[in-house]
Amino acid sequence: MSRIKTAFLDLGYMDTLSGRDTPAHRLDPRAKLLTTLIFIITVVSFGKYEISALIPFFIFPAVMISLGELPFYYLLRKILIVTPFAVMIGIFNPLIDREILMRLGPFSISGGWISFFSIMIKFTLTAGSVLVLIACTGFNSVCMALEKMGAPRIFAVQLLFLYRYIFVLIDEASRMANARSLRSFDGKGKGIKVFSNLLGHLLLRTIDRAQRIHLAMLCRGFDGEIRVNRRLEAGMREVIFTIAWSVFFIAMRFYNIPLIVGSFISEGWHM
């Protein structure tokens, strides 16, 4: 039950975050979406043993978090919640790939651990950038951007519908689950029979609701075509934002800045 409440509050909180008015929020969603995609592709394109060259990529989420005044720890916690799958697959690397690739004084580190950390860094970067994108753009605007960038309109509208009714239905489902847990003692009544009847009822209500929505849409002149009246304006700022970040990402992809800085420092020490 607490899980439902958390998920609900969580969605609401992300929505609240995206409603703020900061330089990061004011940018056109298309610019942010495109930049995030380029960011993810460059991050993912690194080799499996790469760690140091990935570090400069933390600058992008860091800048967006500060510009958008987003809560850092909240986003971090959200990333941690979804880590298990990446860990589950990645944790086999240290077990299988035991070849020593790196020595730091008495410690030797196997290739498996290096690739595991590489996966975890990539995971943090990619998952983080998506959360940052939503937190400073808002789901609706991302849908608009998707539609403007060529996604089929029905699909974009689907997303909008889904997002709109998640709030309504989660509320309803949580009330039902609440009622069930108040009436079930010792785990009785939590089995599949009650569960399926519960879901069946929720489903019937959902279908009725969809019918009412459809009638309401018909009353307002719906003819199978969905018209969206919202304008997106991309100016010089967006162009500069996208191009500057993309150039930065691609430069970081080809030049390992931490390595250059590092060898500069360590050579400086030797001299």
Place this chain on the structure above:
Amino acid sequence: MHMADALISPAVGGTMWAASAGLIAYCSKKVRDDIDDRKIPLMGVAGAFIFAAQMINFTIPGTGSSGHLGGAMILSILLGPYAAFLTMASILTVQSLLFADGGLLALGCNIFNLGFFPCFIAYPFIYKPIVGEKPNQNRILLGAIIAAIVGLQMGAFGVVLETLFSGLSELPFKTFVLLMQPIHLAIGIVEGIVTAAVVSFVWRSRPEILEKTANTSPVNGFSGKFVLTALLAAAVITGGVISWFASSNPDGLEWAVFHTTGKEEVETPGRKIYSLLAEFQEKTAFLPDYGFRASEETPAEGTGSESVVSPGTSVSGLVGGTVVLILAAFIGFILKKKKNPQP
């Protein structure tokens, strides 16, 4: 079972994105051409229903664990495959964007694994024939369970293949398959039972809902031609992925095949797949030096990976990385500081 960005390569992510985007475009067209425009709000609300339904658990007797409703099969039964695929795609997009559950680049993979197989393979070829024109309790139960199992098994196998082709996980093919398939067999059975239970509830109380879908859904026009096209597309995609690896990243596929087959000759169960794969590669001729390389790679793998990260550069990398990380945090900190006094 949602794949993360960190575990796939851009080539795999890109191809699966293209495949899923193509399917979305195709299904959008199909749904738009459908005369029944009631479906448009129903799809969105049904997607939200799946979300909400996943928040309610039930206890599985005797195990102490709990299960919840999966998505694609029940959507296919209610909406027909095209609308169900679109709804599934939108659910996965929302999960990816709002909960970071499944990556943005991996979204193509996830939509394909969790949407394509149940909606376009399991539903039309398993559920429909079993349940037939006149559904009854037992047929719904049998159809839903088998279809859910098959759909999930295919999806899980898709995850294995996509991870393998990406070449980032060290998991050998066999281990990975043995890990994924049984887990998803259990999940499939549970999902099938739940789907059947909910569907038969709806069938008992409002049978016309299911009949409507069965009659108006474009399933009737679901021809072998589409399946053929889809299979062809899958073959081209697989070929595309393999060729990418073969041309630009010779290590990727060899790594996968090398680790897949193990150090020696393979015996027994998976043999067919391997020889099929190898045959396919030979036929495509993207890997003219395949046999040669693999045999050379066997002893020399160590030196090969050594050159990727040499000890000297990695220490510098570590030092530099720390410096840059501090710098990144510092930039963020400064930007935040600058902002705080203003309001």
